[in-house]
Amino acid sequence: MLKVYDVAGRAPREGGETVLGLKDLGTHACYLLYGVLNPGEEPRILKPGDGHEEIILAISGAIKISGPQGELTLQPGQAIYLKGAEVHEATAAGPGEARYVAAGGHSAGHEHHHHHH
Numbered sequence: 823m824l825k826v827y828d829v830a831g832r833a834p835r836e837g838g839e840t841v842l843g844l845k846d847l848g849t850h851a852c853y854l855l856y857g858v859l860n861p862g863e864e865p866r867i868l869k870p871g872d873g874h875e876e877i878i879l880a881i882s883g884a885i886k887i888s889g890p891q892g893e894l895t896l897q898p899g900q901a902i903y904l905k906g907a908e909v910h911e912a913t914a915a916g917p918g919e920a921r922y923v924a925a926g927g928h929s930a931g932h933e934h935h936h937h938h939h
Contacts, residue, residue, distance in 0.1 A: 829856045829923075837863050837919070855924040857912075859885060865911035868904060868924070875905040876926040878912075883920030886913045896922075905929065 832840040837860040843853030855876075859866055868887070870876040878887075880896040887894050887902060889910035896902065904910060906929075914920040 829854065830921075832856070833858050833921075836860070839866070850928060852925070852927045855926065857922050857924070859883070859912060859914040859920045859922070861914045861917060861919065863914075865913045868910040868912050869908070870904050870906060870926060872907055873929050874926055875903070875929055876924045878902050878904060878922055878924045881921045881923060883918055884915035885920045885922055886915040887911070 827842050827846060829840060829842050833856050834840065835858070837858050839855050839857040841853060841855050844850060847853075857866060865888075868876070868878060878896070879901040880898050882898050884898075885896045887896060887910050890908060894902075895915050912922070
């Protein structure tokens with residue numbers, strides 16, 4: 823029987839991220855972050871880290887993303903692709919909360935170094 827992970831249920835209500843990754847899955851191949859952004863809170867740092875790549879998908883609410891290449895707003899269903907150590911900041915663009923998922927994995931040919939996932 824497949825195991826079901828209640829990822830949204832694990833997300834902190836007051837804003838923040840939960841990770842479905844190594845601890846749950848026992849693999850370094852992929853991981854998933856689920857995040858809740860509340861209006862007015864500190865910008866969330868989006869940074870896959872060395873040897874990691876992530877696709878950030880907005881799932882509800884608009885998310886303002888700012889980084890080295892400027893600023894954009896992600897609407898629900900829109901995604902961006904990030905890799906390596908480039909830092910972007912995410913904030914809720916609307917009056918309500920915004921939610922996103924980040925699907926991450928390791929760059930080809932990169933030996934794994936342990937960090938926060």
